[in-house]
Amino acid sequence: MKKTILATAILLAGAANAAEVYNNEGTSVSLGGSFRGHVVIDNSDAVNFEDAGSRFDIKVAKELDDGLKAFGQMEIKYTGDMTKKNSSGVESKTDGLFINNAFLGLEHDVYGKLVLGNKLGLGDDLVSNDFSYENGVYAFQTNAAGSGTEDQLEYTKTFGGAKVVVGLINQDTYTLGGTYDVAGLSLGVAYTMANDQKGTATPLVDNSSIIVGVQYSLDALTLGAQYQALDVDNADTSAYGLGAKYALGQASVYGSYDILDGDAKSDEGSELVVGADYEIAKDVKTYVEFNSSDRDVATASRKDKTEDTLWVGARVYF
Numbered sequence: 001m002k003k004t005i006l007a008t009a010i011l012l013a014g015a016a017n018a019a020e021v022y023n024n025e026g027t028s029v030s031l032g033g034s035f036r037g038h039v040v041i042d043n044s045d046a047v048n049f050e051d052a053g054s055r056f057d058i059k060v061a062k063e064l065d066d067g068l069k070a071f072g073q074m075e076i077k078y079t080g081d082m083t084k085k086n087s088s089g090v091e092s093k094t095d096g097l098f099i100n101n102a103f104l105g106l107e108h109d110v111y112g113k114l115v116l117g118n119k120l121g122l123g124d125d126l127v128s129n130d131f132s133y134e135n136g137v138y139a140f141q142t143n144a145a146g147s148g149t150e151d152q153l154e155y156t157k158t159f160g161g162a163k164v165v166v167g168l169i170n171q172d173t174y175t176l177g178g179t180y181d182v183a184g185l186s187l188g189v190a191y192t193m194a195n196d197q198k199g200t201a202t203p204l205v206d207n208s209s210i211i212v213g214v215q216y217s218l219d220a221l222t223l224g225a226q227y228q229a230l231d232v233d234n235a236d237t238s239a240y241g242l243g244a245k246y247a248l249g250q251a252s253v254y255g256s257y258d259i260l261d262g263d264a265k266s267d268e269g270s271e272l273v274v275g276a277d278y279e280i281a282k283d284v285k286t287y288v289e290f291n292s293s294d295r296d297v298a299t300a301s302r303k304d305k306t307e308d309t310l311w312v313g314a315r316v317y318f
């Protein structure tokens with residue numbers, strides 16, 4: 001999942017800058033997206049030059065009668081880490097394009113918005129302490145709990161500064177949540193329940209995830225906090241995080257820290273992210289970002305595993 005508040009804001013920024021390529025009799029088509037690249041340096045001093053998930057999206061909207069609008073959107077993303085099987089069933093990694101999400105919907109000024117298709121739910125927007133480009137800090141986006149990118153039917157209704165979201169993924173999986181914005185303060189919660197899922201120790205288990213996010217903006221300073229909990233196959237995992245971002249003209253600095261706790265040793269530890277970005281020109285950004293991940297590992301010879309990674313990257317939005 002990352003999908004984080006910053007990632008969502010970046011995607012929306014790209015969509016806002018999208019070029020309208022067709023408009024006739026109430027029907028419009030827009031194209032947008034971003035080109036992304038970075039240099040990655042890890043613990044072993046290995047240096048990799050990579051695409052960082054370049055993508056483009058297609059948006060279509062049709063104005064109907066009585067304040068009703070039909071719309072659709074598809075995001076196509078590049079990845080250098082796709083899994084492919086040969087004729088013998090052996091898996092390998094390859095480059096390629098894939099559809100990251102695709103959905104359609106109806107929106108009414110009074111009755112709200114109904115969306116059908118493959119998309120992330122509300123929980124992805126509530127990692128409120130994460131301002132990073134690369135790391136995503138620690139986000140519980142997993143299909144096992146119904147909170148990943150899923151085929152779903154989602155209804156959203158806005159009441160002034162409040163928003164209520166109800167999602168149905170199948171007859172056993174649903175999500176409930178909402179947000180409230182007032183005077184620079186944003187609050188949000190999303191709860192997903194996936195009943196009667198296949199387990200390992202028992203035939204069927206009830207999985208769930210919850211995330212609570214809080215963010216406050218005052219002039220150039222933005223502060224964020226989040227709490228997440230995940231219960232999959234009767235294994236509990238949770239995270240508590242704080243973050244901040246400060247704008248300095250065309251530049252900004254940011255950081256976040258998460259404490260991780262879980263039944264599995266690999267889910268215990270902490271995540272620290274610090275970074276800075278600079279807008280060279282409108283829709284052209286560069287950034288440098290450092291992540292230090294400290295995780296416990298279940299081995300007799302080594303109790304802790306620390307991984308430090310440095311990213312230097314750039315993005316061009318269109």
